[in-house]
Amino acid sequence: MGIRITLLVGTMTGTAEMVAQEAQQALRAAGHEAEVRMMDGLGADVFEGGGVFLICTSTYGFGNVPDNAQDLVESLETVRPKLDGVTYGVIALGDGTYGDTFCRGGERFDQLLAELGARRAGELLRHDANSGDVPEEVAARWAVAWAQEHLVPLGGTA
């Protein structure tokens, strides 16, 4: 059964956008409905009505979310909506050479959404730019398996 998934992109130099687009294509090929939205200008209301979201974000400035994701994080922190109807996954991009702050941008979203009552499906995908793995290839494969293992059995609703 196809699941409707919204991919939200936080990026500085476009890698997370490319990753989201490849994941979107792979999810569509697997029979799901997938939409990519950049985080620019988005507020907490993007989660209104619930649904399934795949956060796709890099990390900058020693552990922060990218600039285009700052407003969304601030809005969630201020409005603090109840996100009981939200199921989410996280593709976190980072670079292992940053040590302690590796993939903190994605982890920040994970922490915040969980605090607000959303339910995470599966574990985070953490991609290390220093690993030599092509992020969009890894992410596309991961996204299809993520949906198949964690969303399809629930009909995408829980």
Ligand SMILES: Cc1cc2nc3c(=O)[nH]c(=O)nc-3n(C[C@H](O)[C@H](O)[C@H](O)COP(=O)(O)O)c2cc1C
């Ligand atoms: C100035 C700068 C700061 C960064 N800071 C971090 C960091 O604190 N932690 C981390 O894991 N990655 C960090 N990175 C790595 C990026 O998150 C990684 O290269 C990512 O793939 C970039 O994705 P994007 O093009 O979507 O922004 C940093 C990269 C740059 C250029």
